[in-house]
Each structure stands twice: as structure tokens, then as C-alpha cells.
Amino acid sequence: MFLLEKRPEASRLWTWGTPVLAVVATMIAGGLLFALMGKDPFLAIRAIFWDPLFGPNASYFRPQLLVKAGPLILIAMGLSFGFRAGIWNIGAEGQYVIGALCGAAVALAAYPAENLLIFPAMILAGALGGFLWGMIPAFLRIRFGTNEILVSLMLVYVAENVLSYMAHGPLKNPQGYGFPGSRNLQQYPSAHNAEVIAGTGLHWGVLAALAAVVVGHVLLNRHIFGFQIRVAGQAPRAARFAGVNPDRLVAICLGGSGALAGLAGIFEVSGPGGQITDAFNVGYGFTAIIVAFLGRLEPLGILLAGLLMALTYIGGETAQLVVGLPAAAIQAFQGMLLFFLLAFDLLTHYRIRRRRIPA
Amino acid sequence: MTLGGIDIVMLIASMMVAATPILLAATGEMVAEKAGVLNLGVEGMMIMGAIGGFGAAVLTGSPVIGFLAAAAAGVVMALLFAVLTLKLLSNQVATGLALTLFGLGLSALLGQGLQGIKPPPTARLPLGPLADLPVLGPIVFGHDWVVYLSLALVVAVRWYLARTRGGLVLRAVGENPDAAHALGYPVVRVRVLALAFGGALAGLGGAYLSLVRVPQWTEGMTAGAGWIALAIVVFASWRAERVLLGAYLFGGITVLQLRLQAAGVAIPVQILSMAPYLITILVLVVMSARGGRARLQAPAALGRPFVAVR
Amino acid sequence: MTDLLRIEGISKSYPGVKANDDVSFTIGQGRIHALLGENGAGKSTLVKMIYGLVRPDSGRMVMHGAPYQPADPRAARAQGVAMVFQHFSLFDALTVAENVALGMDNPPPLRDLARRIREVSEGYGLPLDPGRVVGDLSAGERQRIEILRCLLQDPKLLIMDEPTSVLTPQEVTILFGTLRQLAAEGTSILYISHKLEEIRSLCDEATILRHGKVVGSCNPRDTSARAMAEMMVGASLRAPARTATEPGPVALEVRNLSLPATHPFGTPLRAISLAVRQGEVLGIGGVAGNGQDELMLALSGEVRSAAETVRVLGQPVGDQDPNSRRRAGMVTAPEERLGHAAVPEMSLTENAVLSGTVRKRLARRGFIDWRAAEDWAAEIIATFDVRTRGTGTPAAALSGGNLQKFVLGREIMQSPAVIVVNQPTWGVDASAAAYIRQALLDRAAAGAAVVVISQDIDEILEIADTFAALNEGRLSAPRPVAGLTLEQIGLMLGGAHGMHQAEPEALHAAVPAASLPESPHVPS
Numbered sequence A: 001m002f003l004l005e006k007r008p009e010a011s012r013l014w015t016w017g018t019p020v021l022a023v024v025a026t027m028i029a030g031g032l033l034f035a036l037m038g039k040d041p042f043l044a045i046r047a048i049f050w051d052p053l054f055g056p057n058a059s060y061f062r063p064q065l066l067v068k069a070g071p072l073i074l075i076a077m078g079l080s081f082g083f084r085a086g087i088w089n090i091g092a093e094g095q096y097v098i099g100a101l102c103g104a105a106v107a108l109a110a111y112p113a114e115n116l117l118i119f120p121a122m123i124l125a126g127a128l129g130g131f132l133w134g135m136i137p138a139f140l141r142i143r144f145g146t147n148e149i150l151v152s153l154m155l156v157y158v159a160e161n162v163l164s165y166m167a168h169g170p171l172k173n174p175q176g177y178g179f180p181g182s183r184n185l186q187q188y189p190s191a192h193n194a195e196v197i198a199g200t201g202l203h204w205g206v207l208a209a210l211a212a213v214v215v216g217h218v219l220l221n222r223h224i225f226g227f228q229i230r231v232a233g234q235a236p237r238a239a240r241f242a243g244v245n246p247d248r249l250v251a252i253c254l255g256g257s258g259a260l261a262g263l264a265g266i267f268e269v270s271g272p273g274g275q276i277t278d279a280f281n282v283g284y285g286f287t288a289i290i291v292a293f294l295g296r297l298e299p300l301g302i303l304l305a306g307l308l309m310a311l312t313y314i315g316g317e318t319a320q321l322v323v324g325l326p327a328a329a330i331q332a333f334q335g336m337l338l339f340f341l342l343a344f345d346l347l348t349h350y351r352i353r354r355r356r357i358p359a
Numbered sequence B: 001m002t003l004g005g006i007d008i009v010m011l012i013a014s015m016m017v018a019a020t021p022i023l024l025a026a027t028g029e030m031v032a033e034k035a036g037v038l039n040l041g042v043e044g045m046m047i048m049g050a051i052g053g054f055g056a057a058v059l060t061g062s063p064v065i066g067f068l069a070a071a072a073a074g075v076v077m078a079l080l081f082a083v084l085t086l087k088l089l090s091n092q093v094a095t096g097l098a099l100t101l102f103g104l105g106l107s108a109l110l111g112q113g114l115q116g117i118k119p120p121p122t123a124r125l126p127l128g129p130l131a132d133l134p135v136l137g138p139i140v141f142g143h144d145w146v147v148y149l150s151l152a153l154v155v156a157v158r159w160y161l162a163r164t165r166g167g168l169v170l171r172a173v174g175e176n177p178d179a180a181h182a183l184g185y186p187v188v189r190v191r192v193l194a195l196a197f198g199g200a201l202a203g204l205g206g207a208y209l210s211l212v213r214v215p216q217w218t219e220g221m222t223a224g225a226g227w228i229a230l231a232i233v234v235f236a237s238w239r240a241e242r243v244l245l246g247a248y249l250f251g252g253i254t255v256l257q258l259r260l261q262a263a264g265v266a267i268p269v270q271i272l273s274m275a276p277y278l279i280t281i282l283v284l285v286v287m288s289a290r291g292g293r294a295r296l297q298a299p300a301a302l303g304r305p306f307v308a309v310r
Numbered sequence C: 001m002t003d004l005l006r007i008e009g010i011s012k013s014y015p016g017v018k019a020n021d022d023v024s025f026t027i028g029q030g031r032i033h034a035l036l037g038e039n040g041a042g043k044s045t046l047v048k049m050i051y052g053l054v055r056p057d058s059g060r061m062v063m064h065g066a067p068y069q070p071a072d073p074r075a076a077r078a079q080g081v082a083m084v085f086q087h088f089s090l091f092d093a094l095t096v097a098e099n100v101a102l103g104m105d106n107p108p109p110l111r112d113l114a115r116r117i118r119e120v121s122e123g124y125g126l127p128l129d130p131g132r133v134v135g136d137l138s139a140g141e142r143q144r145i146e147i148l149r150c151l152l153q154d155p156k157l158l159i160m161d162e163p164t165s166v167l168t169p170q171e172v173t174i175l176f177g178t179l180r181q182l183a184a185e186g187t188s189i190l191y192i193s194h195k196l197e198e199i200r201s202l203c204d205e206a207t208i209l210r211h212g213k214v215v216g217s218c219n220p221r222d223t224s225a226r227a228m229a230e231m232m233v234g235a236s237l238r239a240p241a242r243t244a245t246e247p248g249p250v251a252l253e254v255r256n257l258s259l260p261a262t263h264p265f266g267t268p269l270r271a272i273s274l275a276v277r278q279g280e281v282l283g284i285g286g287v288a289g290n291g292q293d294e295l296m297l298a299l300s301g302e303v304r305s306a307a308e309t310v311r312v313l314g315q316p317v318g319d320q321d322p323n324s325r326r327r328a329g330m331v332t333a334p335e336e337r338l339g340h341a342a343v344p345e346m347s348l349t350e351n352a353v354l355s356g357t358v359r360k361r362l363a364r365r366g367f368i369d370w371r372a373a374e375d376w377a378a379e380i381i382a383t384f385d386v387r388t389r390g391t392g393t394p395a396a397a398l399s400g401g402n403l404q405k406f407v408l409g410r411e412i413m414q415s416p417a418v419i420v421v422n423q424p425t426w427g428v429d430a431s432a433a434a435y436i437r438q439a440l441l442d443r444a445a446a447g448a449a450v451v452v453i454s455q456d457i458d459e460i461l462e463i464a465d466t467f468a469a470l471n472e473g474r475l476s477a478p479r480p481v482a483g484l485t486l487e488q489i490g491l492m493l494g495g496a497h498g499m500h501q502a503e504p505e506a507l508h509a510a511v512p513a514a515s516l517p518e519s520p521h522v523p524s
Helices: A012-036 A041-049 A056-083 A092-110 A119-145 A150-168 A204-222 A224-234 A236-241 A245-268 A283-293 A299-321 A330-342 B009-032 B040-062 B063-087 B092-111 B127-130 B136-141 B147-164 B165-175 B175-181 B187-213 B225-235 B240-262 B271-290 B293-297 C041-050 C073-078 C096-102 C109-123 C139-151 C169-184 C196-202 C224-232 C292-300 C321-326 C348-355 C369-382 C400-412 C429-446 C457-463 C484-493 C504-510
Strands: A002-006 A195-197 A350-354 C003-015 C017-028 C032-037 C057-065 C081-084 C158-163 C188-191 C206-208 C213-219 C250-259 C269-277 C281-285 C310-312 C330-333 C418-422 C449-453 C468-470
Touching: A002 A150, A012 A041, A012 A299, A012 B240, A012 C224, A041 A299, A041 B092, A056 A092, A056 A204, A056 A224, A056 A245, A056 A283, A056 A299, A056 C139, A092 A119, A092 A150, A092 A245, A119 A150, A119 A245, A119 B271, A119 C206, A150 A245, A150 B271, A195 A236, A204 A224, A204 A245, A204 A299, A204 C003, A224 A236, A224 A245, A224 C348, A236 A245, A236 C348, A283 A299, A283 A330, A283 B092, A283 B127, A299 B127, A330 B063, A330 B092, B009 B040, B009 B136, B009 B147, B009 B165, B009 B187, B009 B225, B040 B063, B040 B187, B040 B225, B063 B092, B063 B187, B147 B165, B147 B187, B147 B240, B165 B175, B165 C096, B187 B225, B225 B271, B240 B271, B240 C003, B240 C032, B240 C250, B271 C250, C003 C041, C017 C032, C017 C041, C017 C057, C017 C188, C017 C206, C017 C213, C032 C041, C032 C169, C032 C196, C032 C224, C041 C188, C073 C081, C081 C139, C096 C109, C109 C139, C139 C169, C158 C169, C158 C224, C169 C188, C169 C196, C169 C250, C169 C484, C188 C196, C196 C224, C206 C281, C224 C429, C250 C292, C250 C418, C250 C449, C269 C292, C269 C449, C281 C429, C281 C457, C292 C330, C292 C449, C310 C321, C321 C330, C330 C400, C348 C369, C348 C400, C369 C400, C400 C418, C400 C429, C429 C449, C429 C457, C449 C457, C468 C484
Parallel strands: C032 C188, C032 C206, C081 C158, C158 C188, C281 C449, C281 C468, C330 C418, C418 C449
Antiparallel strands: A002 A350, C003 C017, C003 C057, C206 C213, C250 C269, C250 C310
16 A cells, blocks of 8 residues: 655655656657557657657758747746646637737738838737737636636637638638638748748747746746746735735736737747648647646746657657658647656655555 | 528427537536536547547447447546546646547547548437427437437436435535545545546547537547536536536527528628637626626535545 | 543554554543643544544554444444544535534435434534524534534544634533533543643543653543643743733724625624724634634735725725735734745745735845845744744744744734734644744734734733624624623623523633633643
8 A cells, every 4th residue: 555645845856857757658658559559669759759850851850849849838938827826728729829810910911011010010919919818718707707717718719710710701812712811921021930040940939939938937936926926826825915916917827828829829820830721720729738737837847848849749740751650649649748747746746655554 | 480591490409419418528527526526628538438439339330339438438538537636636627638638639549540431320219109299299209319318317417416325425525525534435436436427428428429410520529519518517506407508508509500500691600600619608707707606506625636644 | 430442552653743652541431531732742643543534553442342443434433433523524515414414324314314403402402403504604503513413323432622612601611511411321522622621620531642642641620720731731831921011002993894705604894993002912802703814814905995994003004905014014924824824835935025025125126035035034933933944944844833933923023013913823832822922912012013813712811901802793892801701701702602591600610710810821
């Protein structure tokens, strides 16, 4: 018989040990799953974790790492603050879509004018769009006490329908031969979020993500706001005692994470994505939840987790080529990772002892 | 009986069909929440039920086996959640999300090659001439057995929670697990069983989507139904009869917007498709705005972890 | 006298603590046996073992000559052991009858049960309506449910864990009457308390625990309270000393403060008015659940009201948040240490920042000066004699007494003009409690207005200048403590809630000397 014993303080070793353990366990369990599907597990794991970085086509895949990690880190940074405080924005996918739509709308309204201010205006509009979309659940929770988990999630489906409507209607490319989808912003220089250093995948969104990590780190560890967030998450009553206004915290966390998700959206649509289509969103908003947890809600951890998650995305593609692994496999793989992480988290807060048999 | 080109009788009959998946899932989730566990993984359990039930039905040619397999898939998912949250004490919100993300991924993986197949049809109950009655026939007697099962389950759950010893203990565990433990009730076991029941019903609900309502398999076909089921539990203030009301209301809206789409009303399809989600939000707001009284119904220990001292 | 239960050499350890160490004693049939000890002496662990909630590491129990080792409470109940918990094991949203049914192993149908509840409750003078929702009941009525739950099973041994801490003196009288009736009918009672006078008036014998060990046993009827207190604490106690100071001008004024209940089973505040002068200590007594928490939140600023309802040094702050009130000169220390006054998993340095940023200037332009914070935390630890490894220790790792010293130290060392504390010595050992009371008195002597909200009447009588009672969200008019009798206090607290008879003579018999100054006082 085993006994759980709460540690007086979270174990530092296991705080960082569990993500590593979770990744290893996921590799093993994923390998088993792939083996069951009749794929060579070693080949598949190698294709996911090794080939994109060091395989024969690595030069194509490596820039993709930053392209995929950028939005994941940006969104996860926003989510992490709310998650710490017990404010659950799980609708980042919707805020991402609305951000992209708002930013793209600004660009398409300005088309074909060329002006240096267009790109900043797009970025601003994207952040604002995501912010406002995130403020809907915030407002409803503050004003009526409505559960933000369900509202933010419902708004994802609403946003997807708005996206589809826009792609088929107002934002449709007039020169697109009737196909749904907007003009490609990559072909509109003033609106194009081009790579800052060609061939690296490093576009403005990636820089924004890095900035978010740095700012987040400082806020969390040095600033009273980060302190309040941590208190609110661990002991909500103590937070009120310390003078934290819970409503304001809800607004900041939901609005702020919405703004960051919106930024991720506009950087994506003006860069790697290029155009508004039905299939614009690929689930970054949901994967970012995994990234946030895998990174222990710590900015530096999120940076690493974002890169790792990006790797599994790209690895999923290489695995498709190399061993014919279906695209869906990688989503299952990511879900599994979160499971293992949550399970192993026990080690951070509890000590496991063998129960002595009473004499 | 038609109204604006829409046949009211058919609308009500199809509303019942549209509502059944959510009714099943919400009834199950309500039981789990009454025991104090918030399982946000309903969507994941439903979609696993959808693919599990679909696969089993196609493989065996028997929809009944399909539904049984779906319930089993839901239970397995729920037990996964139970082990993580009740034994390993992980965060219930995060674990529920993980369950959903995992379920969506795994179902897509398992569903490779099942797309475009038609499942064996689920039989209507042979109620003979009753089904041919005007108006009442299609509404009351014209359904498959799962619809009747879902209604029976609502009645059974209501009776169980209000009238039986087991139901009382379940409510006590959701209300104050520490007190229940102090009185010697097995808090964790009660919660595991409640979760498993919720999982089984979510699985059935998912299978009803893939085997009856659609009926075929597509990736992510639950499209938020699990989340709506969660919302309906809130709407219902954790009361079985109101879960029924909420699910049918929601089914009605879904069917109505589909009919309007088909009737070619001059509203963009996307606006109509988002209506169910918007109305869900609206309902949540109305319920929460009523404040104290509605919240009183919520199990006091909902979502809070429980650790027994031995 | 026949033995009902023999405890033989029971030991139980938790990591780092030996909760029970070779404990032995015997409970006779039909006897009222007191188990006496300070907080943390191991009383609760011991009774949990008797009730089957915890298993002993070694030793054995014998009931009626046969080995007794209950695997769970169900087994204990089957053998005739029943228990009334210190923190009620009740379910707020369920009815009285449902709550009773949950405490029974084979309850009759609810309708029959409701009838039996009426019969038995009337028979023991504990009236209860089986259809009421428990959350709406007073603490005294809630306790009646627990007792009733036990009585309906005809227990051979009834365990009562600190039953009087939530009762008014009148309600205590009624309870003691019931217990004596039960003992006369042959039921044994294990009565756990640290209130000496109660034990002297009620119990036939007493076993005294200290640090998990039996340190003595006595007949409480002919042992003095002082002798028992010294056995319990292991040292003689010094009553807090106070210097008489002339009260200054009013520092805290509350005028007509009314607030709705914050949660479904909460208490609304109804037109509360009070004024506390510099150097004065106001004690606010009351049975738990009569608005103490709500009043505390309204004073701290966690719940806000109209600006003029609360004034600090003449400045209206009723609509201000906690930090603005701290800036105005008022600090507070809530009852619940872990989770409200302190964050369990955070270090003492971080917990010092929790309420100290304003008056100690620990943040500049929003950025926390962690070095200054750590220095201040170290200063609190040194000044208030907090026993801990250092400023990096998480709050949860401190004992109740040490954490409370830290919390009080944190507030007092901000040199406030007004300090409001709720249950300052709840769950704190005797020496820490004495220390804390002295610190509050010293702060008053230094010119602060002090408000002590407490359910411990003895504590209030010891340190307060004026006394006011909270009852169902209303505050009585304050009266000077000097000359106040226990009976008057009891009536101010609301008498016996939901009862008709309360006999003053019986009251004096039950708790005769608690208010006498020479009686050594042991904190709750």
C-alpha cells in the first residue's frame, strides 16, 4: 500500500523533472500506440523528434520550428497568467481567429495602398480584436458571474462561423474566381509579415513571442501584478485580503490573453498563413493550453514547451512522409503528453511513501 | 400543421432526435457533478463514444453492440479522468481539458478509413399502428429505442437522487466530502462510480450522433455538443427534469436553424449555425444573473479536490 | 463500576510528529470522562482512532473485555460508538432528516425518521424541525442534529469533541443537562475539551494529555482548575499585564453599517455601529456564524460599503479597498490563517509582502523590493519570536501558534492606529496565546484602537475594556467589561437559540468561576 504525503513546499526537482518524465512517457506510450497501428515505433518517434532538426530535409523544417512555436508561445504566455489565477480562458482559438480577421480587414480595406503605417495598424487591430473577444467572457463573469470556461469555449464556435462567413462574404477576394478566401497578404508588401532574417522562420510574431516571454518573466517575478496573480491562484481569499480586486484580475487576464491570441492571429494571417480561409485556424489556441501547462505556467518553461510542441507539429508532418502516420496521430500524441504531465505532477506536491503495516 | 413552410410535427419529432445526444451527456455529467466532480472532458468522452460506437457497429453490423461499445469507451475515458483527478489529485479543470484534447485526437486517429461509411440503421421501436397516429404518432411513438432510453434515464436519475439511499450519499459526497468521509462513506469510490456513469452516458450520446443523427463518422463531429451538455447542467441547476427541458430546448433551436437553412431563409448560413452557441451563452448568462438561488443548487464541493487523512 | 472501553498503550505517528505516545486509560460505563489537553496535544487523533477514522500504529483497545479495532466509522457505530465532531460533519444543502439519515447505518424511511427525530428531540429537550435545510440553522441547532444523530442509534459511548465552543452559556447548560440524563441512562461519554470549569462541573474523571502523552489523571470535581491547567500546559501561566491608559479620541468609527449576506448561508449585517478610542480594546463576542466573518470583511475592505459607514481617524474609508484602509491607518488579521491571512505555499517573505506593501513601502512603481521584504520578514520573526528555519519557509510549515505570531506581528509592526483581529488565539497553544494577547495590549497601550472579535468569552473578558455581542448580524450596545456577569453576557449573545427555557440558576451551576480573575485561563 502506498501513501501520499503532502510536501510542505513544492519540490523544485520535480517541478522541472515532471515535464521531462512526461515527454519520455509519451514517447513510450505513443510508440506503443503506433506499434498497435502497425507502424514501426522507433522510426515514427525518430521522425517526430529527430528528423525535423537533424534529418535529411532539416533545412526545410528548421525554420518551420519558429513559425509554429511563435503563435503557440504567444498564446500560451497570455493563458498562463489566467491559469495561475484560476481564470480559465479556453477560447484562445476564437480570439486568435477574430484577431486575424480584424487585422486582415484593416489590410484589405487599405489595399492596394502602400504605406508603412498599414502593418502597425493591422497589428493593433488584431490585438484589439482578440482583446474584445476575450473581454466578452470577462464582462459576463464580472457582471453576471457567468462561467468563463463555457462562454469562452462557445465563442470559439461563434468565431469559426464568423471566419467562414467572412471568407465567403465580405473579405472574399474579388479576383478569386469565386473561390472562398481573401486576397493573399503575402503578395501585399505593406501588409506582409515577412521574415526578419530570411530563411530562419523568424517573423515579427516570433519576436513578439520572445518579448512576451521576457516581459512575462519580469512581471511574474518582480512586479506586484505577478505577485497578485500567484496569490490569487493559490489562495483567493488571501488575494482579496492583500487588496487584489478580483474583477479587475479577471478583466486583465481574459482581455490580456485575448489580445495576445489576437496578435498571434494577425501575425499568422499576414505571414505564414497569408489569407483568410475556412481552414485558417489549425488549433493553436487549444495546443497552447498544453504548452502553458507543459511549461509549468513559467515564461521560460513556456518558451521551451512551445518549441517542443512545434517540433511535434513538424514531426507529425515528417512522420506522415516517412512512416505514413496519419495527421490525427499527432493530436492524440499531444493530448497524451498533457495527461502524463498532469499525472506525474503528483510528484511535485506529494511524496509517495510505503505504508507501514501496523504491528 | 405547418408554419412558415416548416412542419411543426416533424420539427418536434426531429427536435427530440437532435436533443438526445446532449440529453444523454448532460444527464450523465449532472450525476458526476452532483458527486462533486467537474468533468470538463464530456466532449472528449462523447467523441470517443461516437467513434467507438461507430466502429463497433460497422464491424459487427449491430447498432446495439455499437452503443454498448460506445458506453464502454466513455467509461474508459471517465476512469482515466477519475484516476488522474481522484487518485493522482490533478487539477480537475486541466484534466478535463486534457481529456477533451486527447479524445479529439485519438478519435481522429481511430477513425482513419471509417469516413464515408454508412452504419447499420438503428431500429425504431415496433410500436405498430401507434406510430401512424396523426401528430402523436411521430412525436410520441415514432422513435428509436435510444430516445426512449434517454427519457427513462432522466426519470431514473431523478428518482435515484431524490429517493434512494445511494442518491442521498452521492449528494452528500458532492456537498461536503470531508463530512461524508468522517461519517465513513467511501468518497472516492462514490465519485469514481458517478464519473463512470457520466462517461457511459456521454459515450452513448456520442454514438447517437454517429449512428443515428448524422449518421456517419467525421472528425470532430461532436462540434461542441459536450460543452453544450455542460452548459445545460448549469442551466438546469443540477435538476434532472430541467436537464430534459434544457436539452429539448437546445435541440429545438438546432433543428429550427437547420430547417431555416434548408428553407433558404435570407440569413447567412454561418449566422444560423452559430445561433445554438450564442443561445447557450445567453442561457448561461440568464441563469447566472439570477444569482444566489440558482447557485444554491450547485453542489458545494464541485471541482474541489478531496484528500482523506488516514 | 464496569469498564466500557480500555485504551492500552496506543501510539500514532505522523511524519515529524508523534501524535499519540503510549496512551492508556479506561472509560467506565455510564461515566462522563474528560480528555483534557491543549491544541495539538493529540486529543483529536486519539478519538479518531476510537471512531475508526485513523488506525493506531501500535497498542490496542478493549471494549467490554473483547478486542476493539474498528476498520471504519461504520464498524465503530456498529459497536455502539457515536461521535459529535468539533467541526460539524453536516451537509448544508440537505435537510435535518437527510443529515440524520446519513449518520445512521440502517435509517428508516424518511417519513418515519422525521417522526422519530421529533420524538427523541423533544424527549431530550433539543427541539428540531426535521424538514429544515441545515444551512439555515444556528450553530447550536446544528449541534443538536449531530447529537440527535448519535442518540437515535442508542450509543454505548458518545464522543464529544469540543462541543461548547459554538454555544452560548445558556445553550451549554441545556447540553449539560442532556449529557447528564444520558449518563444516568447508562451511556458513557468521552468529553474532549480544554475548558477547565466545564470539565469540573460535568465530568466524573479526567485524563490529561500533553504532547501526545498521558501526563496525569484526576477527579475534576476535587482538583483545582489551576492544578489541571498546569498539568495540561506543563508550566505555570502568567496572566497578561496591562498598564492603565487614558483612552484618547475615537480612532475607528462604524456607523449604521448594513450589508447583505455574501453567500447563500451567510449572515447579513444589520445596522452595526461602534466607536473605539485610541488605547481602548473592544471585544466583540458571539457564537460562530452570527456575522463575525462578514463584519471582519467589511472592516478590512474586502467587502465595501458606503464611504461614511467606516471612518478611520475621522477619514471615511467605507468604500475603500484594503490597501487604502491600510494607508489610512487600519490593519486587520482575519481568523483563517492558512488561505486568508497567509498563503500556505508561499514563503514568509512573500507572506510579509501580502499586507505590507503600503505601510512598509515594499514596492516601488509596482516593482517589489524583495530584499527589503526579506529584511522585514526577518524583523517580524525576530521581534515576535516566530520559531522557524528562516524567511524562506512556507507558511504551511509553521505551527498554528508560530504562524499566528507571524501574522499578528506583520500587522502590529506596521504601527497601525487601528487593528482589528478575528479569533486571534484560535487553535494556538497556551504560551503563544498569552504572547499574542500581550502584544495586542501593548499595541493598545501605545495608542492604537484594538478590536478583538472572538468566540472565546474568557479571552474577551481578559483583555477587553468594553464588550459588545454579535447576534444574527446585529451588534449590541457596547458595555464596560468591568462588572459584567456571565449571565448578562449570555443574554447579550442571544440566550439559547430556538429554545424556550434557560434557567439562570442552572447556568451558574454549569460554569461558575470562568469569569473570576484568579482562575487561570487556558486559551482555545
